[in-house]
Amino acid sequence: DLVFPSMSYRTGPYAAGGIPFADGYADYFTMLNARDGGIGGVMTSVPECETAYNTEKGVECYESLKGGGGLVYQPLSTGITYQLIPKTTVDDIPMHTMGYGRTSAKNGEVFTHTFNYPANYWDGASGAINYLLAENGGDLNGKKISLVYHNSAYGKEPIRTLTDLAAKHGFEFTEVPVDHPGQEQKSQWLQIRRDKPDYVIMYGWGVMNQVAIQEAVNIRFPMENFIGVWWSGSENDVLAAGAGANGYKALTFHGVGKDFPVFADIQTHVVDAGKAAGAGDQIGTVLYNRGLYAAMLAAEAAKTAQEIHGVAQINASQMRDGMAALEITEEKMAALGLPNFGPSFKVSCDNHGGDGMVGVTQWDATAKTWTLISDFAETDKELIDGLIAEDSAAYAAENNITPECK
């Protein structure tokens, strides 16, 4: 078997986000097994382990799944990622942190076993600014932009990028932290009501998203000017606020909705066969699609690895090579039944982050759907690469790593 462990969190404070992702991840592999007979003729399996988004449980999961010969880990939590970066390196197992985790892991010379393609937090920040630039005819001078963020390592990620971008584009940037869990955000939103920023960017997670959007509705902050990162852009986050949330925007690095051929396959091979993961009611939601996308990328990387090494039953080390040589093109996606589902990108041994293309989606509260309103667009590479080089160099120095392409 090709083992793709799923470190899911279907309980705890973030269960609402964890469930669809885990379902999507599992369903895709179930479909591959049923439709294609696995990958390259080898069946896949997806052992699941519940982390409850808790670091210690995550470590326990990693250790217990390790025995099963997992090919690639998706820790799904920044905390767990930090745990596993050194561990996976030593164990020679690759890890994929898609749109979360340690941003500077993009530097494959330092972080040999961690991949964060197709986009990372800093791409998110830059993508949002780029989008706003486009909206404002390329000029943000004198505008005010606030960042509402989860007061944790994750939420603080974009600050440095945004500060630099503010200097570059001449907008005024303010930070508004929200403490975990973020059930009560009156002060923060009164502050925003007073400051009257032109745009608000949000890096939130869990209940903080719902409350923030609700409070934004309450103070009548125009939803079109409110952009969340991809972890603040699922149905969960907007549904509670009802009609008021109409027009809210969120970044993304993959397609939304069910309008892709692959969903027909999932319907026939998975749902109708009664093999859907979880309750089976999440198909087509943003986070489900993200799980599916992660699974697709993992499967493609496995295929690449099979090609490189010429064996069907690859191991984790070979999987890493596959990931490092992964290339996603329009044609490939179309062939998979996912045309234009995500940006096309190419991973290399020194670039583990892909090309950092980011799109924007918008919420339609009446139809209760997200729609992609911009293409997957470039981010400010120059600036981000500088930051990444700096941060990864610090990590390398701290841990006596000589950056090299392995």
Added chain:
Amino acid sequence: MKDNAESYVTTDGRTIGPVVMEMKNITLRFGGVEAIKDISFDIREGEIRAIIGPNGAGKSSMLNVISGFYVPQEGEVWYKGARRPPMKPYEVAQQGIARTFQNIALFEGMSVLDNVMTGRLTHMKTGMLSQMIWRGAAEREEVANREVAERIIDFLEIQAIRKTPVARLPYGLKKRVELARALAAEPSILLLDEPMAGMNVEEKEDMSRFILDVNDEFGTTIALIEHDMGVVMDLSDRVVVMDYGKKIGDGTPHEVRNNQAVIDAYLGVAHDEEDAT
């Protein structure tokens, strides 16, 4: 009355020393309630001093004043010839004043032995560091104090329950353990608040014997609150009588018993026949 500074010998041959503790014009109020009203009396070294009075007269409050738990609004406490400055209760205890409580105040979560050992705490001085290491100073001190505690346990005949958690003990034994704990401190003044409540005659006899022996052997000064007139009259050298916070009598048991005010307020008439020997 003899002069304060003078010692004298009682009829049964015990020496009563000079005054060690003197309460001067103590007044204690709780909000509107005046629990003690301008009371003065003294305690001599080596004597057994009883405090009696009806319920709510302020006896326990007086003991609490002595042990520093209540701070009187007015009045002074003189100890060993000097005015005692305001003090925390534990400082009073460290001066050698130990006591028992009316509503048993044992440490319910600990064994009898441990309770008695807490009485020794004022004597234990090793630092935390050597306690951590245990071997050496701490152990030596522990053993030395344990010996004292065991002596007291023997003395009060509670060997059999040494390791029993006090919560399981019946009321009477708890009182005895409390006495043991107070004695373990080897105090110079021992304050007893109704030590014999809830005991039958036989047990009271035992208890009396203990009290007398402590007084005899160690020369411990004892202040005693008790409602059993037989005990009070037999044991005490002098008696203070309180009523509604006021002192209504002070003197030898014989004097007090024949004091009309005391009879009216406290003893009642019905009692005489029973107590008559």
Added chain:
Amino acid sequence: MNEQLAFTIEVFANGLMAGVLYALVALGFVLIYKASGIFNYAQGVMALFAAMTLVGIQNGQVPFAHLINAMFGLDVHKFGWTVHSFVAILLTVAVMVVLAWAVQRFVFRHLVGQEPIILFMATIGLAYFLEGVADLMWGSELKALDVCAAPGACLPQGMNMWLEGTTYEALGYGFFIDNLDIVASIIAAILVVGLVMFAQYTKQGRAMRAVADDHQAALSVGVSLNFIWILVWSLAGFVALVAGIMWGAKSGVQFSLSLIALKALPVLMLGGFTSIPGAIVGGLIIGVGEKLFEFLIGAPFLGGATENWFAYMLALLFLVFRPQGLFGEKIIERV
């Protein structure tokens, strides 16, 4: 009107409103503490459980569907009907009463006379249990909560336009107050008045306080601990439901709802564990205090997100001067 002043007043007013919401949660704690000396760790989870049950009933969800499906290979999810909010609330209250009975019957009846910390621990066990049951019963995904008297007449949310309009005309600055908060305040006021009357003027109220003081003695005069506890836990369950609705309307119903308990603790501490009015006053002080601090000092000088600890620090400060909280019963220290 001076802008800074206007903002400050606005923050103040919103602090009061937030305080009321905290107080709603704190009330449940107070009830149980007052009646049994139990510090009910499970109060937050009860709010979650109540809210989940309410939504589940409203939407006609099949309880334990996921478990049933997994065990018997079925595929049931919904009954296919929806229940009117009002009926659903009544049914939920009934569920909470059953819960109260079960708690009493299977837990606290066996723990009469134990120390407070042990009872506290039992409520922790209860919290785990309830959380698990709630998830198994209704699933752990996010659910939107709407309480509507009639279609279109739901719990109001969002800025009160009338207030904004009038203040704008009168003062030149339109104040922001959330409609939901206004509703919550009215409900809280009704609850508090009712509960105070109950505790102060009925014999059950007196018995409740007696039980908190001494289980055994209460038993010995014939107070039925069982009855008192069922009564009080039911009341607390009801209060939890109200809190669950108010908070759930804002953030949707999911696990984090149980964490609102953490916002209630400083309120409880400041108002006094045993005082019903204390919960409200404490809530107001904490609400205003933390909001003003964040607004005036926290955000400008300390980098923000100070509310969580500041609420506790503020309460701590009060406690140093009044160890039993503002309205709590004086701790009796006697020998």
Added chain:
Amino acid sequence: MLDAQPAQVQVENLLEVNNIEVIYNSVILVLKGVSLNVPKGGITALLGGNGAGKTTTLKAISGLLASERGEVTKGTIKYRGQSIAAQDPAETVKKGVVQVMEGRHCFEHLTIEENLMTGAYTRRDGKGAVAADLEMVYNYFPRLRERRKSQAGYTSGGEQQMCAVGRALMSRPETILLDEPSMGLAPQLVEQIFNIVKEINEKEGVTFLLAEQNTNVALRFAHYGYILESGRVVMDGPAKDLRENQDVKEFYLGMSDEGRKSFRDVRSYRRRKRWLS
């Protein structure tokens, strides 16, 4: 003086305890087969030294044992012929049996008056009757009237004892189990409390089962007595007979042939004579 009541030969037994065994914490065996009968309208005394098992017996009857992690493992307890063993204490109170617990157990935070009012919790006979009884209790214990607005936690030991007894009276019970009612009370009050007991017993026909250490008074007021030692009944009989019994005299009444001895003269600790075990 009281045992002179006409021979109660054919009285109905209200409470029958038959051969009960009680175990605490499922390991400590405390009562080893205790049987007793409490006749309707009588005053029955339960005597015995510290730790004999009096409190345990009373708690077994009232059902309070469960909350102490104790358990009646053998035997039956019947009230009016119905088994009340292991019953919810509140039920037992409804049946008319109320216990006054040893060591007062007042509700500290409630005022004296509220304490008394909780006593009336189970009553259904209207506000007026309760108010009248409150007045009655205040008349029995004027001290309580003075302190009615104080929190019970802040009253003196004796005041709390009065409060506990008063509280039991407030429930208008048919049977009262009194555990050491005289503990910590001033002598006239002891007498008074027993007089009240007698009065209520005679006027209202309330039945009493009282555990007492003050054997002397108890046997004067009771009709029948049981003597308990280490968990067994070692002797029982009409109070008069017990008072005349040599052993009882010596061990429980503190009288030898020459009459009552001074506590000071007890020179050695006496080994208790045991009837059994």
Added chain:
Amino acid sequence: MFYREAGDFSTTYPQDQQTFPIKFDRYRYYVVLFIAIFVVPFLLNDYWVNSLLLPFLIYAIAALGLNILVGYCGQVSLGTGGFMAVGAYSCYKFMTGVDIWWGGELLFRLPEFNIFFSVIMGGVMTALVGVLFGLPSLRIKGFYLAVATLAAQFFLVWLFNRVSWFYNYSASGQISAPERDLFGILITGPSTTPWAAYLFCLFFTIICALIARNLTRGASGRKWMAIRDMDIAAEIIGVNPLRAKLTAFMVSSFFIGISGALFFSVYLGAVEVGEAFGIQKSFLVLFMVIIGGLGSIFGSFAGAAFLVLLPVVLKVVGVDWLGWPTDIVAHLQLVIVGLLIIVFLIAEPHGIAQLWRVAKEKLRLWPFPH
């Protein structure tokens, strides 16, 4: 019959005072120690160490510490998570060299401490912070104090999150333990061998247990217990309440700090304060203490074992053996843990330790019940 103490007589007080006065217990204790030190290290793999043993040992230290405070001294604290964070961050700073700045200039930088002393310093700094937050305990009691300690919890977490000096200005706000060795054997970092990490933690656990035992059987322990059982009476018989409480806070925080330091450096290797040392941690350790048994050294171990092992066992049974979906198992796990806590409490309110004691009492009498 199975469990005998007949024939065991103490003839001296030290003998009577020792940790295991009964021979049977003493031998069993030696055997356990022997196995733990000389046998277990040879049988280890990553899974056992990282998922079970390290958390068990480290939580046991924290539980010991909290037990001193709650179980022995009666001061309920919910600040454990915050105090562990102090331990972890102090350890980190000392590991990487404490830098002192003044007015934007680096005044000096301490040399990097050896990992052993870094952990100790974690304990020491936490002890100081603990004393500071223990001060209100003189006036505030019971659950009020418990809630008040949450102030420490929230404040400390906020502080470590906010002040970047604590995490050496790293971009992510996480701290990660660099590789450090002791006598050339790696203790921290990903390449550490399981047995080295295990023995390192075991050493601290044993030392802490010994210290806890020595303190609690002597004068300090009695002072604490006296304060716990009745603080007023304790004061009147001569215990200085402030000192007793503060020493309890100090010792307790010292242990908790050590455990926090180990938790970060040896066990996880990288932590983020809010996640690793949040309020849940405070509750978790408190649960361990109460379930294990308040006022019992053995109880701290039992409680830690219970709460570390139980979820894993349930998971293994549910997911691996029965093959149920993970979320149902996770939910059932909550239900079962909750039920077990309640059942335990009803069976024996004083925790596993007391259950064990009663069991021994019964065994001693077996086969005759009384």
